[in-house]
Amino acid sequence: QNNCWTGVNERTLVAVKPDGVQRRLVGEIMRRFENRGFKLVALKLVQASEDLLRKHYWDLRSKPFFRGLMSYMSEGPMVVMVWEGLDVIKTARNMLGENNPADSLPGTIRGDFCVEVGRNVIHGSDSVESAEKEISLWFGQNELHCWVHNSRPWIYN
Ligand code: UDP
Numbered sequence: 001q002n003n004c005w006t007g008v009n010e011r012t013l014v015a016v017k018p019d020g021v022q023r024r025l026v027g028e029i030m031r032r033f034e035n036r037g038f039k040l041v042a043l044k045l046v047q048a049s050e051d052l053l054r055k056h057y058w059d060l061r062s063k064p065f066f067r068g069l070m071s072y073m074s075e076g077p078m079v080v081m082v083w084e085g086l087d088v089i090k091t092a093r094n095m096l097g098e099n100n101p102a103d104s105l106p107g108t109i110r111g112d113f114c115v116e117v118g119r120n121v122i123h124g125s126d127s128v129e130s131a132e133k134e135i136s137l138w139f140g141q142n143e144l145h146c147w148v149h150n151s152r153p154w155i156y157n
């Protein structure tokens with residue numbers, strides 16, 4: 001039984017990009033999502049294929065930075081995960097900071113750990129539609145785990 005979606009409950013795809021993995025930020029980033037109270041439902045280390053990346057960033061295919069983005073995301077393995085919880089899509093984006101690290105407040109992941117848009121260490125889905133698309137792109141149904149969050153009653157009233 002993998003499907004535990006309910007009304008306000010959401011899932012989002014978060015990926016530590018190759019620079020984040022190289023810079024050993026995986027533990028720190030995961031800790032922030034755990035501490036916030038979200039539930040981890042999927043996790044893996046992957047070297048993304050060009051085909052997968054093209055699908056993932058399909059909306060950006062005509063942007064001038066697209067080629068550079070493809071090669072950036074291919075430079076090493078990424079840690080890809082799915083987090084679940086109340087309004088997690090928007091909250092995760094707030095935790096990430098702005099697209100450009102220079103505009104990201106201290107306290108956000110990009111605001112704390114990077115300086116340039118072409119090395120901005122992390123990805124997070126930006127809407128319900130893209131979260132659904134991205135989760136199904138990166139994970140099979142049997143990789144999404146449904147389990148009871150023991151501290152749930154202390155995180156949700
Ligand atoms: N990007 C870039 N140059 C730009 C804009 C974006 O290199 O001018 C890269 C950057 O790594 C960014 C990714 O392309 O994270 C996807 O862009 P998007 O606008 O979706 O930003 P995000 O959703 O990651 O904040």
Ligand code: MG
Nearest residue numbers: 123124125126
């Ligand atoms: Mg985006």
